Amino acid sequence: MANRIVIDPIxxxxxxxxxxxEIKDGKISEAYSAGTMVRMLEEILRGRDPRDAWxxxxxVCGVCTTVHSLASVRAVEDALDIVxxxxxxxxxxxxxxxxxxxxxxxxxxxxxxxxxxxxVSALKADPKKTSExxxxxxxxPKSSPGYFSDLQKRLTKFVESGQLGIFANGYWGHPxxxxxxxxxxxxxxxxxxxxxxxxxxxxVHTVFGGKNPHPNYLVxxxxxxxGIDDASAINAERLQLVHRLLxxxxxxxxxxxxxxxxxxASFYKDWGxxxxxxxxxxxxxxxxxxxxxxxxxxxxxxxxxxxxxxGEVMDVDLREDNEIQEFISHSWYEYAGGDDAGLHPxxxxxxxxxxxxxxxxxxxDVNDKYSFLKTPRWKGNAMEVGxxxxxLVGYGRGREEYKEVVDSxxxxxxxxxxxxxxxxxxxxxxGLEAKLVAHWALEFYDMLIANIKNGDTRMANMExxxxxxxxxEAKGVGHTEAPxxxxxxxxxxxxxxIANYQLVVPSTWNASPRDKNGVSSAYESxxxxxxxxxxxxxxxxxxxxxxFDPCLACAVHLYDEEGKHISQVxxx
Amino acid sequence: MIKxxxxxxxxxxxLMGDEGVGxxxxxxxxxxxxxxxxxxxxxxxxxxxxxxxxxCHSTVIMVDATLDDHPPGTIRLIEPRxxxxxxxxxxxxxxxxxDLVEALSLLDRLPRIYLFVVSVEKIQxxxxxxxxxxxxxxxxxxxxxxHLLEQLGIVVPAPAVV
Numbered sequence: 001m002a003n004r005i006v007i008d009p010i011x012x013x014x015x016x017x018x019x020x021x022e023i024k025d026g027k028i029s030e031a032y033s034a035g036t037m038v039r040m041l042e043e044i045l046r047g048r049d050p051r052d053a054w055x056x057x058x059x060v061c062g063v064c065t066t067v068h069s070l071a072s073v074r075a076v077e078d079a080l081d082i083v084x085x086x087x088x089x090x091x092x093x094x095x096x097x098x099x100x101x102x103x104x105x106x107x108x109x110x111x112x113x114x115x116x117x118x119x120v121s122a123l124k125a126d127p128k129k130t131s132e133x134x135x136x137x138x139x140x141p142k143s144s145p146g147y148f149s150d151l152q153k154r155l156t157k158f159v160e161s162g163q164l165g166i167f168a169n170g171y172w173g174h175p176x177x178x179x180x181x182x183x184x185x186x187x188x189x190x191x192x193x194x195x196x197x198x199x200x201x202x203x204v205h206t207v208f209g210g211k212n213p214h215p216n217y218l219v220x221x222x223x224x225x226x227g228i229d230d231a232s233a234i235n236a237e238r239l240q241l242v243h244r245l246l247x248x249x250x251x252x253x254x255x256x257x258x259x260x261x262x263x264x265a266s267f268y269k270d271w272g273x274x275x276x277x278x279x280x281x282x283x284x285x286x287x288x289x290x291x292x293x294x295x296x297x298x299x300x301x302x303x304x305x306x307x308x309x310x311g312e313v314m315d316v317d318l319r320e321d322n323e324i325q326e327f328i329s330h331s332w333y334e335y336a337g338g339d340d341a342g343l344h345p346x347x348x349x350x351x352x353x354x355x356x357x358x359x360x361x362x363x364x365d366v367n368d369k370y371s372f373l374k375t376p377r378w379k380g381n382a383m384e385v386g387x388x389x390x391x392l393v394g395y396g397r398g399r400e401e402y403k404e405v406v407d408s409x410x411x412x413x414x415x416x417x418x419x420x421x422x423x424x425x426x427x428x429x430x431g432l433e434a435k436l437v438a439h440w441a442l443e444f445y446d447m448l449i450a451n452i453k454n455g456d457t458r459m460a461n462m463e464x465x466x467x468x469x470x471x472x473e474a475k476g477v478g479h480t481e482a483p484x485x486x487x488x489x490x491x492x493x494x495x496x497x498i499a500n501y502q503l504v505v506p507s508t509w510n511a512s513p514r515d516k517n518g519v520s521s522a523y524e525s526x527x528x529x530x531x532x533x534x535x536x537x538x539x540x541x542x543x544x545x546x547x548f549d550p551c552l553a554c555a556v557h558l559y560d561e562e563g564k565h566i567s568q569v570x571x572x
Numbered sequence: 573m574i575k576x577x578x579x580x581x582x583x584x585x586x587l588m589g590d591e592g593v594g595x596x597x598x599x600x601x602x603x604x605x606x607x608x609x610x611x612x613x614x615x616x617x618x619x620x621x622x623x624x625x626x627x628c629h630s631t632v633i634m635v636d637a638t639l640d641d642h643p644p645g646t647i648r649l650i651e652p653r654x655x656x657x658x659x660x661x662x663x664x665x666x667x668x669x670x671d672l673v674e675a676l677s678l679l680d681r682l683p684r685i686y687l688f689v690v691s692v693e694k695i696q697x698x699x700x701x702x703x704x705x706x707x708x709x710x711x712x713x714x715x716x717x718x719h720l721l722e723q724l725g726i727v728v729p730a731p732a733v734v
Contacts, residue, residue: 040698041587041698043698044587044698044699044700056587056700059585059586059587059616059617060587060617065616065617065618106620110620110671154678155678158678192675192678192679195620195623195675195679198620198621198623199620199621199623199624200624202621203624212618212621213615213616213617213618213621213622214614214616214618
């Protein structure tokens with residue numbers, strides 16, 4: 001007999017995700033991942049000026065705002081064959097790197113850490129011992145016994161006031177929490193420090209994007225101008241601010257995030273054998289010192305890996321009709337060509353047809369349609385996207401930087417390379433690429449400064465900004481690597497307006513329902529065989545799902561059902 | 573840290589019809605001449621990213637949509653002290669403003685918050701326009717915000733001629 005448990009919504013993510021899992025003999029035998037809200041962004045874009053699309057897509061989510069705007073301007077530039085100036089490339093890369101570091105640190109400390117760090121246990125920590133541990137893993141200055149003792153007092157007051165607030169949804173005291181109280185206290189300290197840190201790093205977006213949240217992008221380049229002595233432009237003072245912020249970000253990643261990641265991971269090595277899932281990985285690639293149009297120089301190289309064969313990275317073509325396709329066999333949509341068709345995004349259709357149960361309901365009918373996410377496939381294969389995919393493809397492509405961070409981490413944790421294919425591997429990969437990105441951000445900064453010093457202050461190419469310079473019909477694709485994984489927008493332009501617009505977002509790859517052949521996507525596959533100690537407190541499910549950094553705000557949409565932050569447990 | 577006087581912060585998703593009422597509202601304020609120390613901000617769907625803006629103002633007036641049993645366009649003023657005092661927001665953003673408010677209260681840096689909530693209907697069409705009920709409530713909302721500003725001793729600019 002199997003128990004089916006439902007977690008709806010999964011907390012500490014963006015958007016609304018429902019997981020149903022069948023549990024047999026203390027393990028998940030089958031899992032079903034459902035986006036229960038509909039996204040119709042494609043419809044709001046149809047008929048609009050393609051130069052405005054970035055502003056709409058940037059509003060879809062409060063976290064990934066810049067990556068959607070970036071993919072959007074690139075899609076339109078691709079359609080209209082616009083080459084942007086080097087400064088704009090560097091600025092976009094710096095903003096991208098900023099988004100990465102912000103997102104990965106916030107994910108680790110504010111969304112994922114509480115799956116591993118027991119806040120309540122931190123109250124029992126010995127501040128002196130905490131200080132010793134902190135100083136043994138890092139040179140980070142905030143590590144004195146007094147610092148931890150003050151923090152502990154504040155936390156005690158907070159918990160005693162009954163205002164657990166941000167910490168209210170944890171399974172505190174669950175046996176799956178393995179950290180000693182002192183490491184938990186370090187986790188809490190850095191939860192708060194990361195909060196302070198993140199508000200600084202986003203200022204980079206304000207400098208280059210004019211405002212934050214939702215900074216400005218521009219088809220043809222960036223909407224800022226360089227003027228070293230100009231008070232209203234990107235001047236020397238603002239550039240120095242960016243430099244300082246990027247250096248601070250690198251310090252925090254290297255001295256706080258990475259040491260914490262290694263310290264916490266060392267208590268959870270068993271999770272190096274749990275939550276692996278598909279073993280198929282997909283990366284579109286991004287971050288070139290030589291421009292987006294030169295994929296051979298991407299610092300995140302593109303590629304696909306099947307069946308964990310890291311040594312055999314295959315090439316990916318986003319334009320090819322039969323490589324990337326979206327299916328709706330288990331999604332609440334209909335296609336003109338029938339439910340079993342697979343459509344390349346340029347031919348994509350977004351027509352909702354809800355056939356699910358009327359809420360409130362106990363379970364979804366998983367044999368039929370059960371999600372508002374479509375199911376994307378690469379050459380018919382289910383693929384995982386995200387940090388682990390990027391790190392594996394970089395490693396598989398033989399890039400030295402990747403080999404160095406991966407091999408040194410595996411050896412610090414004393415785990416084999418197979419441990420990468422897991423929940424722990426996914427969470428570690430996010431930290432490792434944050435370390436790489438922190439380093440690259442400064443490289444891009446130096447390139448920007450060198451280019452300006454050479455007298456090149458161009459920030460936009462406006463030759464084809466006016467619609468009378470456009471062809472009657474054009475189509476383009478713009479991709480990037482969002483913090484959560486491969487992201488691309490496909491646009492079809494007809495008579496100066498958007499005729500079709502499709503976004504295939506990372507969480508659609510990872511969180512989608514089964515395909516027509518019954519093959520699971522990444523979440524469902526990764527959850528299989530996960531041990532569950534207590535059906536009523538399935539923290540193990542949160543660990544694996546959070547390891548993907550779900551962001552359903554753009555994968556689905558947007559009206560909130562009566563949110564119940566509880567899990568339902570039903571005996572089938 | 574030097575605290576500025578006052579922030580007027582519009583929250584919401586501009587793509588989701590009435591859910592974006594806070595953003596629509598502050599956009600009407602953006603082009604007026606506000607006295608020094610008053611900042612107008614379209615906060616969109618951001619959460620933690622607004623930390624600096626919240627903690628560096630001693631008073632924050634927020635405008636957001638809410639789901640409740642009142643007719644659409646109903647305006648209420650709430651003075652939340654804790655995150656639990658916030659009404660049910662439209663936003664699906666789990667790591668949103670409420671968490672930021674909790675975190676700021678843990679850090680002892682929570683500003684004085686006045687929250688204007690505008691009731692909207694549960695199912696929102698995807699649209700960048702407001703419904704007539706909510707659009708029609710904007711002048712009254714402006715009146716209530718102005719009234720609060722006067723009580724707080726802020727000189728309110730004359731509304732821009734549209």
